[in-house]
Amino acid sequence: MEKRRIWLYNRGSMGYRLLADAVVLLHAAFVAFVVLGGFLAWRRRSLVWAHLPCAVWGVLLEYRGWICPLTPLENDLRRRAGLAGYDGGFVEHYVIPTLYPADLTPPKQVALGTLALLVNVVAYGVLVRRIVRGAGR
Numbered sequence: 313m314e315k316r317r318i319w320l321y322n323r324g325s326m327g328y329r330l331l332a333d334a335v336v337l338l339h340a341a342f343v344a345f346v347v348l349g350g351f352l353a354w355r356r357r358s359l360v361w362a363h364l365p366c367a368v369w370g371v372l373l374e375y376r377g378w379i380c381p382l383t384p385l386e387n388d389l390r391r392r393a394g395l396a397g398y399d400g401g402f403v404e405h406y407v408i409p410t411l412y413p414a415d416l417t418p419p420k421q422v423a424l425g426t427l428a429l430l431v432n433v434v435a436y437g438v439l440v441r442r443i444v445r446g447a448g449r
Contacts, residue, residue, distance in 0.1 A: 329390070349363035377421055
């Protein structure tokens with residue numbers, strides 16, 4: 313009976329861990345979409361309606377220093393799996409260590425938000441230019 317209980321516990325822990333990992337992948341995909349989604353709109357203009365709110369949300373998160381709701385969800389799932397969660401946000405935990413050796417500071421967060429904003433301004437600038445040129449033909 314004890315072995316069965318341990319097996320069920322481990323199975324539940326693995327389920328929470330897999331869910332936490334899925335949230336990380338979703339989070340990474342969202343961040344990539346926020347930064348690069350404007351370029352996808354070059355091919356599929358209907359993506360503009362999905363991307364613009366995501367881009368605004370992503371830039372606001374960085375400028376305001378907010379924590380994305382996916383971060384507490386991931387941490388909760390990790391704790392339920394018996395793993396340690398982490399402090400701070402997704403960008404601070406996964407992206408910043410790759411980009412910067414120091415901790416995330418408000419100026420760095422604003423810089424990341426500005427980078428995302430500028431990339432999208434370029435992407436949408438090109439898209440608008442293509443639309444205007446196409447309409448003039």
